[in-house]
Amino acid sequence: MDLKLPKLGEGADSGVVVNVFVREGDTVTKDQAVIELENEKAVASIPSTAAGVVAKIFVKAGDKLSVGQRILSLSETGAAPAPAAAPKAAAPKAAATRAEPEPETTEPAPDAETGTSEETRGTAATPVASPSLRRITRELGIDLGKVRGSSAGGRVELSDVRAYIQRLEKAASKGREVTAAPAVPAKPVAEQIDFSKWGSVTRKAITPLRQVIARRMWENWNAIPHVTQFDDADFTRLNELRKQYAAAYEAKGAKLTLTPLVMKAVAAMLKKHPMFNSSLDPAANEIVLKDYIHLGIAVDTEAGLMVPVLRDVDQKSVLELAKEVEQLAQKARDRKISAEELKGGTFTISNQGAIGGDHFTPIINKPEVAILGLGRGAMKPVVRDGKVEARMMTPLGLSYDHRVLDGGAAARFMVDLVKELQDFKEEAVRI
Numbered sequence: 022m023d024l025k026l027p028k029l030g031e032g033a034d035s036g037v038v039v040n041v042f043v044r045e046g047d048t049v050t051k052d053q054a055v056i057e058l059e060n061e062k063a064v065a066s067i068p069s070t071a072a073g074v075v076a077k078i079f080v081k082a083g084d085k086l087s088v089g090q091r092i093l094s095l096s097e098t099g100a101a102p103a104p105a106a107a108p109k110a111a112a113p114k115a116a117a118t119r120a121e122p123e124p125e126t127t128e129p130a131p132d133a134e135t136g137t138s139e140e141t142r143g144t145a146a147t148p149v150a151s152p153s154l155r156r157i158t159r160e161l162g163i164d165l166g167k168v169r170g171s172s173a174g175g176r177v178e179l180s181d182v183r184a185y186i187q188r189l190e191k192a193a194s195k196g197r198e199v200t201a202a203p204a205v206p207a208k209p210v211a212e213q214i215d216f217s218k219w220g221s222v223t224r225k226a227i228t229p230l231r232q233v234i235a236r237r238m239w240e241n242w243n244a245i246p247h248v249t250q251f252d253d254a255d256f257t258r259l260n261e262l263r264k265q266y267a268a269a270y271e272a273k274g275a276k277l278t279l280t281p282l283v284m285k286a287v288a289a290m291l292k293k294h295p296m297f298n299s300s301l302d303p304a305a306n307e308i309v310l311k312d313y314i315h316l317g318i319a320v321d322t323e324a325g326l327m328v329p330v331l332r333d334v335d336q337k338s339v340l341e342l343a344k345e346v347e348q349l350a351q352k353a354r355d356r357k358i359s360a361e362e363l364k365g366g367t368f369t370i371s372n373q374g375a376i377g378g379d380h381f382t383p384i385i386n387k388p389e390v391a392i393l394g395l396g397r398g399a400m401k402p403v404v405r406d407g408k409v410e411a412r413m414m415t416p417l418g419l420s421y422d423h424r425v426l427d428g429g430a431a432a433r434f435m436v437d438l439v440k441e442l443q444d445f446k447e448e449a450v451r452i
Contacts, residue, residue: 022073023091023092024055024069024070024071024092024094024095025091026058026088026089026090027067027070029088034087034088034176035060035085035088036085036086036229037058037228038080038081038082039056040056040082041055041056041078041080041082042054043055043093045075048072048075049069049073049075049095050069051070052068053068053069054068054069056080056092059229060360065360069095073095074096075095076093076094076095077094079091079092080092080093150165150176150177150178151240154177157182163182163185165177167185228324230324231325234325234326237387241384241386241387245385245424246422246424247385247421247423248420248431249418249420250418250419250431250432250434251380251419252416253415253416253439254415254439255414256279256413256443258443259283259442260398262447263282263450266450269452273340275340275343276347277339278343278346280318280372282445282449282450283372284316284331284334284342285339285342285449287438288314288316288335289335290438291314291335291368292314292335293437294433294437295310296390296430297368297421297434298310298368301390301425313332314333314334314335314368315330315331315334316331316334317330318330318350318369318370319371319383320349327353327358327363328366329350329352329358330362330363330365330366331345331349340452366389368389368391368392368393371393371394372394373394373395374396374398376397377396379396379397380394380418381394381418383418385420390426391421391426391431392419393417393419394417394418395417396415397415399414400413417435417438419431419434
């Protein structure tokens with residue numbers, strides 16, 4: 022039997038093989054990991070669906086693998102691989118002349134009852150496409166099943182939808198019925214520049230993770246009208262509390278950084294300003310207010326930006342958060358983070374303080390409606406009670422979705438957050 026790549030989840034139709042754990046002739050058990058696949062910012066093991074002896078392996082490290090593609094073939098446990106079948110004898114020429122003529126189109130024939138083709142029946146119920154593209158086609162009243170995807174695994178891209186609309190318009194102008202979209206829709210051709218004519222160059226392949234980051238950042242930036250509210254918060258007290266309790270936390274097996282302290286302050290603000298903990302459902306014309314607070318934490322890794330999610334932050338202690346932040350950040354850097362640990366966030370925090378830099382404009386992590394960016398704190402002269410004092414001032418940037426939130430709401434959120442950070446309660450840190 023053949024082991025094929027199963028469906029990987031919503032919008033995920035392919036990945037890159039990182040490791041192959043078995044060799045031809047190896048005996049494997051059901052649910053034993055046979056390959057490791059990089060997909061959707063995570064590296065996951067793909068298990069065998071049956072027991073047997075590996076007869077042939079069809080992939081190697083570095084190969085791009087799509088859903089339904091063969092990984093390896095298995096023979097029954099203890100049985101030798103079956104010999105290759107002898108090629109069938111060529112059909113008599115006379116029989117060929119009596120065969121049915123080839124159809125004029127290469128499109129698979131639709132099923133009479135479901136309208137789906139033999140090519141798609143038994144696999145995905147709907148074409149593979151990003152959630153944002155599904156929303157767009159719903160709003161436009163377009164049946165996504167009629168759009169032919171041009172990317173790997175039949176994934177439908179925005180350019181495919183545009184091409185389909187152009188065909189509709191062209192057909193309407195001629196007054197005839199629309200036929201199926203072409204297999205490969207026309208796409209705008211980017212200008213090809215030969216950079217080597219000015220000097221030596223090195224080309225580097227874009228990794229699957231960077232492709233995911235690029236696609237999501239493009240979608241987030243283009244789908245959401247961003248506005249960023251800036252302010253500075255006095256982190257003097259927060260930093261003093263961190264230093265005061267660092268040893269006690271270390272004794273409990275945790276490293277106390279500013280991040281879990283900021284998370285507790287943000288969680289309190291999300292309860293006070295619940296619209297910042299919501300999502301927009303444009304198809305239903307509704308705002309989804311969430312009763313839970315799951316915070317995404319941006320982690321800078323060698324492979325690129327990853328955002329693991331810590332769940333129920335408002336219900337956890339600073340000690341619990343400190344341990345979890347460290348564990349998830351390390352898993353992200355080691356590429357051992359699971360796809361599920363990257364989902365379900367309601368608000369994101371991006372702390373660049375350890376790297377440096379001042380104010381910046383973070384991009385909202387759709388379907389969230391806001392994200393907080395923190396720059397590096399620095400000692401600055403501040404007037405307090407008529408006196409100039411040196412205080413640890415940290416730059417903040419709150420980007421928000423202007424379809425859901427207005428400037429007044431963002432200003433009130435930031436004012437309250439700054440106060441919460443500056444007057445952070447010691448009992449929240451004490452263990």
